[in-house]
Amino acid sequence: MNVIFVNSTRKWGGVKTWSIDMAQAIRQMGHKSGIVGRPGPFVDKARSLEISAWDHAFGFDFNPASIAFFLNLFKKQRPDAVVCNISKDLRTAGVAARLAGIPIIQHLGSPGDVKNNFKTRLTQRLLRPCLLACSDYVRQRLLQSVPLYQSCIFDYIFPGTRINPVPPETVRTPKVIIATSQLNQDKRHMDLLEALAALNKNGYEFRCIIVGTGKDEYNLKQACHRLGLDELVEWTGFVTDVRAQLQRADIFVLPTGCEPLGIALEEAMANGLVPIARNIGGPTEIWHPQWTNLLIEPLSNEIGFQQAIAGLLDMADVDLLALKRDFHTHAGKTFSQEGQAKRLLTWLEQCI
Known part of the structure; x- marks a missing residue:
C-alpha cells in the first residue's frame, strides 16, 4: 500500500x-x-x-x-x-x-x-x-x-508511538518533572507552575523541564519568575527530538483542561515516565487501569496536580522505578x- x-x-x-x-x-x-x-x-x-x-x-x-x-x-x-x-x-x-x-x-x-x-x-x-x-x-x-x-x-x-526498547533503569535525584505540550493558554501550564510553587514552598526537591513554544510562552516565563521557580524550571524552546528530553525525566504532567487523546502522553508512557493528567477526555481511554488515582479531578487544577506530584515525590526510588516500568509495559501493549x-x-x- x-x-x-x-x-x-x-x-x-x-x-x-x-x-x-x-x-x-x-x-x-x-x-x-x-x-x-x-x-x-x-x-x-x-x-x-x-x-x-x-x-x-x-x-x-x-x-x-x-x-x-x-x-x-x-x-x-x-x-x-x-x-x-x-x-x-x-x-x-x-x-x-x-x-x-x-x-x-x-x-x-x-x-x-x-x-x-x-x-x-x-x-x-x-x-x-x-x-x-x-x-x-x-x-x-x-x-x-x-x-x-x-x-x-x-x-x-x-x-x-515508538516504544523505547529499553525499560526505565533509574530515578533521578532530585526527581524530574516534565511537560511537553505547546505553550498556549488552553494547555493550562499555569496550573502546573502554581502546583510546583506550592511544592517548593513545602520543601519538596525536584526539577522541571518544560518543552516547546507557543503564544503564552512569555507570560508563563514571567509567572515562573514571579513564583520563584527560575532555578527549578528549564525552558527548552522548540526541539525536534522530544524523546531525548523525556528520557531526562521521571514524571510527566499533562495539564490540559481536556485533551482529545494526547500524543505527548503516549510518548511519555512509551519512554517509561509516570503520567499525571485530568480525568476527562481521551487520556482516560489509554490510561493504565490500575493507576487511575493519577487522573486528577478536572476542576481541581493546581491543587490536584500538587497532590498527585507530591505523592510521587514522596515515593521511594525503588517504588517509583517499578511504577515507571509498569507504565512502560502498558504503553507497549496499548499503543x-x-x-x-x-x-x-x-x-x-x-x-x-
Missing part, C-alpha cells in the same frame, strides 16, 4: 507527530508512504527519517494551483489513499484526490477540528472522505456536533507504533 499524509498547519502539534510516526511505521513494514507539508521542521523531520516528503505553500481553499500541484504529485506517486487533516488539506489535496479517484481519509484530532456549517457539509458530500478520529471521545463528540457524520464511515484508532500502524492499514483496506 502507498499512503500520502497531507498537513497544511503551520505549528507543530500532535497530528504532525502522528503523521510522521505512521508514515515511518508503514514504510518499515514494507509499504510506501509520503508527507506533504509547508516548508519547515515538519518536512525536514520526515526527510531526516528517509520518508519521501514534499513542501508546498497550499494557499487559499480550492486554490487551482495547489490542486494542480497535488494532481501532478498523485499522478507520479500513485497513492492508494490520501490522509488529510484540517479543512484546507481537504480543499486542496482532497479535491485533487477526488478528481484522481483516490480514496480520501480525514484524520480528526479534536472535536473542534470541524464545525457544522455549510462548507463542512458541502465538502463532506462532494469529497466523501472516510473519517478517522484519534479517540472514541473525539468520535462521539463529532457525531453529536456534525449529524451528517452519522451516515459516514467513521472510526477511531489511537495514535501509535505501540507498529501495532497501531497495522490497525491503520487494515482499516484503510476497508475504506479502499
